[in-house]
Amino acid sequence: MKQFEVQKLSFSYADSNKICFDSVDLSVDKGEYVVILGRSGSAKTTFLRHLKPGLAPFGKLSGKIFFNSIPINQLSETDKVSKIGFVMQDPDDQIVTDKVWHELAFGPESLGWDQKEIRAAAAEMASYFGIQNWFHRKVSSLSGGQKQLLNLASVMITKPEVLILDEPTAQLDPIAASDFLNTVRKINIELGTTIIITEHRLEEILPYANRAVVMENGRIIADDTPKKVAEKLFSEKNPMASAMPAPVRIFYGSGAEGISPLTVREGREWLEREFTVSPFVTALHEENLKDSNKKALEIRELWFRYDKDSPDILRGVDLSVEEGTLHCIVGGNGTGKSTTLKACVGICPPYRGKIKIFGRKISKFRSDKIIAKGVALLCQNPKSIFTQKTVIEELYEMTRDEETIKNIIELCDISHITDSHPYDISGGEMQRVALAKVLLRKPRLLLLDEPTKGMDSFFKESFADIVMKLKESGVTVLMVSHDIEFCGRYADKVSMFFDGSIITTNTPKRFFAANSFYTTTANRMSRHIFNNAVTAEDVIELYNRNRGSRNEEI
Numbered sequence: 266m267k268q269f270e271v272q273k274l275s276f277s278y279a280d281s282n283k284i285c286f287d288s289v290d291l292s293v294d295k296g297e298y299v300v301i302l303g304r305s306g307s308a309k310t311t312f313l314r315h316l317k318p319g320l321a322p323f324g325k326l327s328g329k330i331f332f333n334s335i336p337i338n339q340l341s342e343t344d345k346v347s348k349i350g351f352v353m354q355d356p357d358d359q360i361v362t363d364k365v366w367h368e369l370a371f372g373p374e375s376l377g378w379d380q381k382e383i384r385a386a387a388a389e390m391a392s393y394f395g396i397q398n399w400f401h402r403k404v405s406s407l408s409g410g411q412k413q414l415l416n417l418a419s420v421m422i423t424k425p426e427v428l429i430l431d432e433p434t435a436q437l438d439p440i441a442a443s444d445f446l447n448t449v450r451k452i453n454i455e456l457g458t459t460i461i462i463t464e465h466r467l468e469e470i471l472p473y474a475n476r477a478v479v480m481e482n483g484r485i486i487a488d489d490t491p492k493k494v495a496e497k498l499f500s501e502k503n504p505m506a507s508a509m510p511a512p513v514r515i516f517y518g519s520g521a522e523g524i525s526p527l528t529v530r531e532g533r534e535w536l537e538r539e540f541t542v543s544p545f546v547t548a549l550h551e552e553n554l555k556d557s558n559k560k561a562l563e564i565r566e567l568w569f570r571y572d573k574d575s576p577d578i579l580r581g582v583d584l585s586v587e588e589g590t591l592h593c594i595v596g597g598n599g600t601g602k603s604t605t606l607k608a609c610v611g612i613c614p615p616y617r618g619k620i621k622i623f624g625r626k627i628s629k630f631r632s633d634k635i636i637a638k639g640v641a642l643l644c645q646n647p648k649s650i651f652t653q654k655t656v657i658e659e660l661y662e663m664t665r666d667e668e669t670i671k672n673i674i675e676l677c678d679i680s681h682i683t684d685s686h687p688y689d690i691s692g693g694e695m696q697r698v699a700l701a702k703v704l705l706r707k708p709r710l711l712l713l714d715e716p717t718k719g720m721d722s723f724f725k726e727s728f729a730d731i732v733m734k735l736k737e738s739g740v741t742v743l744m745v746s747h748d749i750e751f752c753g754r755y756a757d758k759v760s761m762f763f764d765g766s767i768i769t770t771n772t773p774k775r776f777f778a779a780n781s782f783y784t785t786t787a788n789r790m791s792r793h794i795f796n797n798a799v800t801a802e803d804v805i806e807l808y809n810r811n812r813g814s815r816n817e818e819i
Contacts, residue, residue, distance in 0.1 A: 267293065269331070275328055279323055281685075288484070301462070302467070303480035305720060308483055309480055318345045346372070365400055376423065394414055414448070439783065446470055450470075471510055471527060477490070479503075512528065519809065529790045540811070562585070567620070569615040578601050579601050580764065582601070589740070591744065595747070622639075643703045648688065656683045656690070713742060714745045749777070749783070758771065758772060775797075777799045787804050
């Protein structure tokens with residue numbers, strides 16, 4: 266039976282003549298797991314919001330949406346709330362109460378459940394999702410991963426038939442994201458809940474999806490099993506092929522033909538079949554870790570806590586960042602990464618420790634003084650720096666130099682959204698606008714907190730080009746990120762944050778090749794064959810380099 270049926274759906278915002286999506290037809294059966302793919306700005310989020318009536322944006326809409334064969338606008342208010350669950354990209358956008366147990370109870374209370382039903386349901390959800398140990402905590406004290414898990418539990422407590430998720434792992438570290446998506450899969454398998462999800466992190470979801478739907482320029486261009494969609498994208502040389510999981514990109518990038526592997530296990534088995542005679546452990550050239558005397562940032566024994574009686578968030582942080590490099594910091598949610606960046610610009614002044622910027626010690630942690638030294642911070646939530654009604658006005662707030670603004674618009678690829686409200690664009694586009702606004706400060710030291718969050722694979726490459734150009738011009742970039750693939754491909758050095766301090770720093774290949782879980786998909790897939798292969802490009806290079814030797818031996 267069809268859970269959703271969308272017929273000839275078209276939509277454009279009220280203040281825009283641009284059509285977001287045009288004549289979209291889509292059906293989703295009960296119990297299916299459907300992944301919707303597309304570039305940032307391809308209207309995935311807007312489309313999903315139309316499947317949840319209370320979140321549908323205002324504008325010009327035509328076409329029909331049926332839920333369980335009933336026109337969606339004819340559903341009762343109770344059914345709209347309880348039967349269709351929605352988890353947003355930003356955990357903070359969805360939380361409405363101050364305590365964890367209040368948040369769990371909010372939905373049932375709004376639906377008029379009695380107290381005994383609410384207590385029983387909240388207890389069950391807390392146990393199922395592992396929330397019982399922080400059941401009575403304040404929501405403000407939770408990490409990003411915990412907040413998103415709470416949102417999921419708060420939606421599931423009303424027993425929805427459909428769960429819609431809009432890039433739910435954008436702010437989660439790799440391990441927390443994997444745990445979250447495994448929980449979503451469990452909900453689909455064990456409870457039979459229909460899953461419709463958009464996500465840029467495809468390694469964890471495509472292998473378990475029944476279908477993959479690709480949106481491009483407001484239309485659906487592919488709708489089939491994930492493996493057949495991948496084959497179609499690569500055979501047609503569609504740019505969306507670059508968004509496929511690493512095993513797929515390695516398979517087709519190596520010149521293989523047919524149906525590609527999708528999971529790490531399938532990719533590993535394919536490599537083993539390709540190199541049946543003997544393993545080739547050829548390693549890529551890797552430079553030793555070197556330190557320059559020119560430091561853009563030096564942190565020594567940094568300690569910080571938010572309240573006098575609260576536990577320390579930073580516990581003796583030591584970090585050196587060389588001038589003109591991209592230095593990435595990885596680690597779990599809530600370990601102190603973002604707090605370290607905020608300490609460097611005076612938002613979270615430490616009570617102990619030293620910070621030097623370009624060799625000069627900061628004696629008083631005043632934000633205006635630090636910014637004057639050429640330091641700029643792009644926070645994790647881009648909305649925090651938006652104050653104007655349009656994107657172009659956001660840029661004019663920083664400077665009136667027309668030529669500079671024109672260049673930054675071109676650099677960040679935001680010319681098509683300059684007249685839009687900053688809140689009406691996609692998450693990835695928000696990141697690009699926020700980056701453009703920060704770059705107009707012309708910083709010498711640029712601090713970035715999760716800058717690739719919500720970005721598609723296309724703009725990640727453009728973003729990498731931006732960072733490389735900044736490095737060439739002498740700008741130093743310190744970046745906190747959960748994007749392991751990006752860090753492995755572009756960073757000069759990588760540091761691991763754990764329990765309030767940095768425990769190790771190394772080059773990307775040495776760092777990621779040494780890890781079992783905190784590493785890239787390409788490395789997990791190929792480490793038994795190749796040494797130090799961290800990116801998909803590394804594996805493809807080593808595969809092709811050893812192909813001749815393999816054929817000779819056979």
